[in-house]
Amino acid sequence: MPKAQLFITCLGDQFYTSTLQNMTRILERLGVDLAFPPGQTCCGQPLFNNGFEEKTRPVAWNFLQAFGQSEASIVGPSGSCVSMVKHHYPSLFKPGTAEHNLAVDIASRTFEFTEYLVNILKVTDVGAVYPHKVTYHASCHYLREMGLKTEARSLLNRVKELELIPLQEEETCCGFGGAFTVTFPEVSRSMMENKVRDILASGADTVVMCEPGCLMNIAGGLHKAGSKIRALHIIDLLANMDSTSPDVGA
């Protein structure tokens, strides 16, 4: 029986309760023995990406302690947060130290949700049904730092009654960028508005993505534009075991 620890990410923790519940249900349904280390906080990426390397270290150490208790894999609903753990944690600690060894060990067994499903559990059909026109936004860190180019699509392709339609500039950043949204609010806004414009033009009734950050941004933008298009984390889409409306992350 595969074992995994849930890495809920701080954005998931604060904003996406039902997405995390759905992640739990999907993984349990697939027979994963789940644990939730309550000592986890935030991966520290907001600090790290803003140049505060020194100040990231204790935050990363908290993460390593929280997840280092168990040998199990670590699964999170965000390519960006997982990339932080996977690609940047080892650089925070001096090679040869116990901290560095733990960081390297944890990095090697931390996975993004769709990556874990498709590449580790080897599952693409989770038994979901979603009779809608769906378009897909490729999140930047998920796509480029994690290199996850096909995983989300192979899951979506197996969802019954789902029609996947293309999105113009699918791989263009939505303008989230963490602190970027408050550092340069107008740039972030116009990037988001371009993304919303493309989503509106796609003809889809649902836009799906694998990143809570992008989801906050795009869902908010669609709401502000008065659009009925639903923005969903892929987890919430995959959680639809029947044709009823999903419980959107709130």
Add this chain to the structure above:
Amino acid sequence: MTETPTYIGFEEYSEHVPAGIPPAVQQATNRFISGRAARVAELPQWEELRHIGSDIRLHTIENMDVYLSRLEEKVVAAGGNVHWAETAEAANQIVLQIAREHHVKTAVKSKSMATEETGLNHALEQEGIQAIETDLGEYIIQLAGTGPSHIIVPAVHLKKEDVAEIFSEKLDLDAPSDPVELARIAREVLREKFLNAEMGISGGNFLIAETGTLVLVTNEGNGRMVSTMPDVHVAVVGIDKVIPDWESLTVFLKLLARSATGQKLSTYTQFITGPRREEGEFGPKEFHLVLLDNGRSKVLKDPVGREVFKCIRCGACANVCPVYKNVGGFAYGWFISGPIGAILSPQMLGTRTARELPYASTLCGACADVCPVKIPIPTILRHLRRRVAEGDEFATATLPTLPRLSAGFASIALAKNWIYRLGTLFLPTIMSIFRRGNWIANAPYPLSRWTRGRPLPAFTAGFRSWWRKAHSREDQDSTR
């Protein structure tokens, strides 16, 4: 026109981007991106070429002194003159001195980012020497009185109607907004300048150390006229443009035009080795190469940051950058814009003047994907953010106190999980004051900067208690 800035206020500019700029920039850059994609798809060995290009540039950066002295030796052997300019001011003085010696009244210029960097036009004008830009885009922005807003398409922010307006006003004629007609007008005005200029000034795309050859890559043919018609040709080139040999050049020529404009090769590729020889050749009587340092040697000491000098100035990073495409080039405050500007300016001007620029990115990584020489732009952005936020061996921190204190507080709250968890308990209650349904339309500062653009989802923070109820046994297992 560009002057060395003392502070680059990216955020301030970004709050008031002229409405016409993003659409004009997006239209042009989208065309370049699709052209690039088509040309790249034709070359199955593209990734290998990028890899080789990157390796050659790294090797050159690590051995720059060797290649520069070889270059000097070969240029001199070919009958040219080499001048070393440690600063922008020194470079301008060298050009002025050459101009004085030849009683130059008019100088024609082909596109040169190095002279935009030094502000040469301004220096020449102060001495009463007329400097005329002859690249169409450069000519337009010279008339408009601004600097370039893109590395290779300096007037990318202007529509044809804007250009017609500028021509009509500055040239005192009635210019139609027809690109062909506008080009004809410029050609007519410039042809006369070419014939009368005593000096031609160019930049340089590459300097081949092996033979002391200056390589100019252009599309309009003006570079050819600038470097052959006047009696004196002065090339002002950054020291980072040196490459080892002709074999390396073949790699960069394959990478450059494809990445820049989606061409296989630019219309003109010129190789200039010294001045004209005696036997009735074309070309200038004198050739001067001004090698510009202007802080580059200092940047070369930083093993992470110096990879910026791998740049071959194709502009592809700007073309794909969603930030650049929504603010335009002027936001970057100096001659070089887009992601490459965001990593070059803070190193050349320092992180006091350009501290905002490393943050002018969502770290989306699209730039690194297209860079023909694989500059790790997001890595260098983070490296420079660290210099700004915490300071490093090259500079002390320059970030204001408030964000530094906030980061210090965040670090403690996120590292001590009981503080974080306490916050998680209270945040939904506190934020519920601002909540309307599932959304927070107006949040307090600093989140007000988020809600300016779109609402914030309501804080729910319900997973931990749900998990405890549903999985009480597992929870105990995983608690320390």
